[in-house]
Each structure stands twice: as structure tokens, then as C-alpha cells.
Amino acid sequence: MSTLQRWVSFLVLSMSGGIIFQVAYIRFVFLGPTTEALRLSAQDYGNIISVFGAVAVFMYFLGGWFADRFEPRTLITVALAGTGAADLYLAQAPGYWGALAAHVVMAVMGMGLYWPALVKAIGMLGSSSEQGRLFGFLEGTRGVTSTVVGFAGTAIVAMAVAQSAGVIWLIRLYGVLCFVFAALTWLFVKSDAGRLAELGSSSVTLRQLWRAVRNKYTWLIGITAMLMYCFYTTLGYFSPLLENRFGMAAGLIGVIGVIRTYVFQFVAGPAGGVVVDKVTKSSPRLLRWMFVGSAAVALVFLVLPHQPAYKWVALGLMFLLCLFVFTSRGVYFATVGEVEIPKNERGGVIGLASGIAFLPDAFLPSLCAWWIGDPTATPAVPEQGGGYTTLFVFLLAMALLGVLVTTLTTRARARDLASRPAPTPAPPTVPATA
Structure with missing residues (x-):
């Protein structure tokens, strides 16, 4: 080719x-x-x-x-x-x-x-x-x-x-x-048969999955990604919040949605990798700070009055949350290499951890729809669902759990490193005699 x-x-x-x-x-x-x-x-x-x-x-x-x-x-x-x-x-x-x-x-x-x-x-x-x-x-x-x-x-x-x-x-x-x-x-x-053969199998075998189930890092990585993915899945529900609660102009909602969904994707994702390499030196440490920031945003949204006077504050908070979410998405699975999972086990670990990570897509849209109801109705929030208050309490809880899980990951890695036998010192060199 x-x-x-x-x-x-x-x-x-x-x-x-x-x-x-x-x-x-x-x-x-x-x-x-x-x-x-x-x-x-x-x-x-x-x-x-x-x-x-x-x-x-x-x-x-x-x-x-x-x-x-x-x-x-x-x-x-x-x-x-x-x-x-x-x-x-x-x-x-x-x-x-x-x-x-x-x-x-x-x-x-x-x-x-x-x-x-x-x-x-x-x-x-x-x-x-x-x-x-x-x-x-x-x-x-x-x-x-x-x-x-x-x-x-x-x-x-x-x-x-x-x-x-x-x-x-x-x-x-x-x-x-x-x-x-x-x-x-x-x-x-065009296809390159030689290169395709070198890439090997894409399938995840049952043996790989079984090994992944027994690996503590599979669950720590998967649950960490799942907790942050809860924030990603709910980002679409910020549009009716901005429009129907804070009075944001309908013409701006689409533009805001594109910036929120796509611009942050190719700006914040690479930035997360740079921060890990240059600053935190650890993916779980960066993710812990992203959860702390996300918790703060969810907490502020809980107490922020739903009035047009605060619409730009709400927009700024949402963009700040997008920064935290997409920075995290760029380093979810960098932890796999960081904790030195053997290459022959990585397929199973990544496969199972990814399945755990994306589980919110299987239940959260339905749950969010029940919480906030029909966003065009007046009042838009049904009593049985709890509205946006329930949504932000849920997100706050996910962020706090994220802080806990990333802390556990960091400590588990520290214990693994501490349990390694100390390297044997090289024998002293004997000076040659004349």
C-alpha cells in the first residue's frame, strides 16, 4: 500500500x-x-x-x-x-x-x-x-x-x-x-493482509474474561470509568435545564450542545494525557481530582436558583463539568498500562472494564427521563421523579464514590509496589591487583 x-x-x-x-x-x-x-x-x-x-x-x-x-x-x-x-x-x-x-x-x-x-x-x-x-x-x-x-x-x-x-x-x-x-x-x-495478520485476534476469550474477573484492577478501572460515564450520559439533559429553567435562548441551545459534546472531546481529552504525564504522574490521581471538581459542580447546581439571572453561571458550570468529564475520558484506560497488567491479560481486562464502564447507557437515559419528565411541560418536573434535584444528588453521590474508588486504586497500586522484593544489590567490584 x-x-x-x-x-x-x-x-x-x-x-x-x-x-x-x-x-x-x-x-x-x-x-x-x-x-x-x-x-x-x-x-x-x-x-x-x-x-x-x-x-x-x-x-x-x-x-x-x-x-x-x-x-x-x-x-x-x-x-x-x-x-x-x-x-x-x-x-x-x-x-x-x-x-x-x-x-x-x-x-x-x-x-x-x-x-x-x-x-x-x-x-x-x-x-x-x-x-x-x-x-x-x-x-x-x-x-x-x-x-x-x-x-x-x-x-x-x-x-x-x-x-x-x-x-x-x-x-x-x-x-x-x-x-x-x-x-x-x-x-x-485498501487492505494489507500482512499487517492484519500481525495485529492478531480482536476477540476476548472466556479464559481472558475469567482472568479479568479475578483481577482487582478490572473492577477498580471499570467502576471508575462507569461513575464518570454517568456524568457523560447525563450531559444531554442539561439542554432542557438551561432552556426551560434558566431561560437560555432556544437558538443557542444547539450551539452549546455542539461545543459541549464535540469541542471538548478533542480539546480536553489530549489535555488529560498531558497532565498525567507531566503533573500527576498517575491516572487515578488525576481522575480523583476530576471527581472532586465534578462533585463541587453538582453541589453548586443543587443550590443555584433556577432563574434567568443565573443562566450564564449555569452555562459556565456546565462547561466546567464538561472539562472534567472529557479530561477523564482521555485517561480512563491508561491505568491498565500504569498498573502493569500483563499484555496477555489486557484484552480481557479492557473488555470487561469497558462493559462495566458503559453500563449507565443501559439504564440512565430512562431514569433521567423519569426524573425530569417532559421538559416542555409546565411545570416540567414531575413530583414522582424528583426533577433535577434528584439528578444532581445522584451525580454528587457518583462523584463522591469516584473519589473513594480512585483512592482505593492508588492505595492498591502502592501496596503492590511495596510488596515487591527489593532488588538484589550488585556485588562490589574487586580492584585488579598489579
Whole structure:
């Protein structure tokens, strides 16, 4: 494969990563308008998103099986085309069961076929010494692509007569783009059989999972990521809070959503890695400070009056929370290497820890929908759910647990290092006699 072919393949693959998940996670930018556009209640949409999350977690474990048996280009093409079809079907507002089916298809295509194949396809584009740069640029390109299409989507929704109508057109656009990138992938992405063979298996075996279950760091890493992921999952629910409680202009909500979801992704993530390398020298230590900051933000939101006079304070707090969340996302799994988990066990540890980490997607959207109710209703907060007070009490509890778990991780690592036998000193050298 020539250098030009590698770069073209890399750009097509990386940009597709900024497209394929747009509709599945559109709630992070347009929660209320999407619910209205699909003609669903807030609770029904929350339930659908939770089912999507549950299927995604399951497919994460199964995806390696597909990646080991089929060519990455084929899997990525099928996944993009399948997601495009699901997007266009969803744009018809097919009702609860139709929307549920579309989201299940998106989870299977995205997590089962696309993601493990993308990891292999990117890996085959460079030597072992180039993997860090390749995946770093992958995240950067995905982030830039998501930001560009996100701002374009915001403009489409803003120009529409009704936001819900704009969201329908936006879902159609994302569906068409998926088909475009499916064609580009099939035409321009080339496979390197030799490099694919060197990458080895993507599947996580039962033996690896069993070893991971018995490793204390699997649970410490997975639970740490899960607790911070609770904050990430709930970020989309800050949009109705800003608009309906603090009086933020509806036209700004989409722009704020793009900044919150995508800009912080490619700015704060790399920054977290730099801070670990240069300042804390430890991922759990950085994560502990991120949980402390997140707890402070949740606490302030609990006592901040829901009045328009405080809308810019609320916006600043939300952006500060985004900084903490996305800085953490950049170093979740750096702990795997830091605690020196053997390479032959890392696949199982990362696989099981990832399954634990993403569990909030399987229940939290449904729970949040029950807590805050229909954000357009007056009053918007149902008594039985507890409203945003319950949400921020929950987040405060997750942050405090995060401080505890990261402290336990740091202490466990210190005990492991202390239990190592001291290195045997080298015998003194005897000076040679004349």
C-alpha cells in the first residue's frame, strides 16, 4: 500500500467515525426537538436510548468475533450502509417500536461491526511504532468532523420553521452521509493482509474474561470509568435545564450542545494525557481530582436558583463539568498500562472494564427521563421523579464514590509496589591487583 493510499484510507475511515454515531447520540445536542420530531414522549425516548445502550454493551463483547472473521473494509461498509438505512427509516417517525428497532440496528452496526473493524483498519495503516500517532490523529479527526457536521446541523435546525422539522432533515442528512462514506470506504480503503495478520485476534476469550474477573484492577478501572460515564450520559439533559429553567435562548441551545459534546472531546481529552504525564504522574490521581471538581459542580447546581439571572453561571458550570468529564475520558484506560497488567491479560481486562464502564447507557437515559419528565411541560418536573434535584444528588453521590474508588486504586497500586522484593544489590567490584 502506497503512502497516498494509506492517507486516503485514514481520512475516509476517520471522518466516517464522526458521522456514523451522530443520530444514535443526537440527544446530546437536540434532546427536546428529537423527542418531538419522533413523536415520542420523553419517557419513551429515554427507554429507547437505554435499550440502545444495553445492546451496545453486549455487541462490544461480540464485535471482536466479527472483526476476526471478515475483512475490515467489508464490515465498515456494511455498518455504514446499515446505519444509513436505519437513519432514513427513523426520519419517517415510525412510532415507538419502529424507533426502537432503528436504534437496535444502529447499536449492532456501530458497536458490533463498525468499531472493532475500524480499530483493525486503522491499525493496519502503520507499523507498531506508529500506532499511538495513528489513533491519536483518529480521535482528533473524528472530533473535528463531528464538530463541523454538528455546527452544520445546528444551522439546519435553526433555519427550519420548527426545530422538530429541522431535526428530521438533519437525521436524513446523516443517513445520506453514511451511504456516501460507505461508498468511499469500499472504493478507497485498501487492505494489507500482512499487517492484519500481525495485529492478531480482536476477540476476548472466556479464559481472558475469567482472568479479568479475578483481577482487582478490572473492577477498580471499570467502576471508575462507569461513575464518570454517568456524568457523560447525563450531559444531554442539561439542554432542557438551561432552556426551560434558566431561560437560555432556544437558538443557542444547539450551539452549546455542539461545543459541549464535540469541542471538548478533542480539546480536553489530549489535555488529560498531558497532565498525567507531566503533573500527576498517575491516572487515578488525576481522575480523583476530576471527581472532586465534578462533585463541587453538582453541589453548586443543587443550590443555584433556577432563574434567568443565573443562566450564564449555569452555562459556565456546565462547561466546567464538561472539562472534567472529557479530561477523564482521555485517561480512563491508561491505568491498565500504569498498573502493569500483563499484555496477555489486557484484552480481557479492557473488555470487561469497558462493559462495566458503559453500563449507565443501559439504564440512565430512562431514569433521567423519569426524573425530569417532559421538559416542555409546565411545570416540567414531575413530583414522582424528583426533577433535577434528584439528578444532581445522584451525580454528587457518583462523584463522591469516584473519589473513594480512585483512592482505593492508588492505595492498591502502592501496596503492590511495596510488596515487591527489593532488588538484589550488585556485588562490589574487586580492584585488579598489579
